[in-house]
Amino acid sequence: MSRIVTFTSLFPSSVAPTHGLFVHDRMHRVAARGGFAWQVVAPVPDVVWPLRPAGWRCGRATPLGEAWEGVEVAHPRWRHWPGMIRRQARAMAAGARAMVAALAAREPIVLDAHYLWPDGVAAATLARELGIPYTLTARGTDVNVLAQRPALRARIAEAAASAHGCFAVSGALAARFAEAAGLPSSRVEVARNGVDLARFRPGDAATARAALELPACGFLVLCVGRLVASKGFVTAAKAMAALPDDARLVVIGEGPERGAIAAALPSTIFLGPQPPARVALACQACDALALPSEREGWPNVVTEALASGLPVVATPVGGIPEILGEAPPPWLGALCPVGDVAAFGRAFAALATSPPARAQVRAHAERFGWDEPVARLCDVFRAALARRIV
DSSP states (O other): OOOEEEEEEEEOOSSSTTHHHHHHHHHHHHHHHHEEEEEEOOOEEEOOOOOOOTHHHHOOOOHSSSEETTTEEEEEEEOOOOGGGGGHHHHHHHHHHHHHHHHHHHHHEEEEEEEEIIIIHHHHHHHHHHHHOEEEEEOHHHHHTTGGGGHHHHHHHHHHHTTTTHHHHEEEEEEEOOOOTTOOOGGEEOOOOHHHHHHHHOOOOOHHHHHTTSSSSSSSEEEOOOOOGGGGGGHHHHHHHTTTTTTTEEEOOTTHHHHHHHHHHHTEEEEEOOOHHHHHHHHHSSSSSEEEOOSOOOHHHHHHHHHHHHOOOEOOOTTHHHHHOOSSOOOTEOOOOTTOHHHHHHHHHHHHHHHOOOOHHHHHHHHGGHHHHHHHHHHHHHHHHEEEEE
């Protein structure tokens, strides 16, 4: 028997059930379609007591091992020193070494690493030591921000050079990955995220609003994501302030920018973090999605909103133009410059005045199901495991 071992800190757990869901969604489909045995090594950073930041309880409470949605997940600890980013990959590899070595000794494996730093570089270190194949998937900030640091860039390039496969979730991110790693563009493939077309679909807005205790009337704009400055949700809040009083911003997520969003638009409705089923319900309840980000990889929330029949007003960053098109038709939404409050306001007003047919928006989203990327990934993992067996 041979096995895919997903290696990443971006994976859900019983303590953080929505963290890294996109990795689970991809790999459980790959395992099911390809008939692969599959398990996960999701290292958890361990910070010595005097240096632990506020909110560290989540990491400390994560079990050493558990079954999560049918897959076996191990959470080995690695020593993390805040602020010492250049040591992270080496420390993560040290913490997970015994676990990965035991798996490799038991049967042929391929390491499937997600997020290039420190996860991908740590996985590459272990794979080279153990003589096993590995793949790397870039997700966003790892390439857009971290790989721009010369020291980290060099380590990422070294890891990518001997990877069996290098992937990114959008064309824009693939180009940046190849540039950062010094690879030909053909060496980094796009394996975009898919959307669950059964979960995210148009539904009865009135019923969804009642279930979420949202206003029964008025134009509702949805924002989903971590409430940090780079997501630009303050821009959406300021843009909404110019709309009629019954226009409301609905925000799913938590983070340090909550106060700034509330200050820009006191009528904002904060729902906090929500599981996928409740996000799907919010998409049915609202009239548009806003994503005014400074940077993105392949934002799942955009395809989830479109699959629900929701037009999207976003910035032309990362994979967003690949989803909406460089010049999206008005019924699909709009692309607005980063930080341009007036442009977002005009786009919201246009959608409030002329709401599109949800079935038309949904039809555009149906091209973004999981079949295509999963089929390609199955081929890559079969080839990697065959090479290991030989």
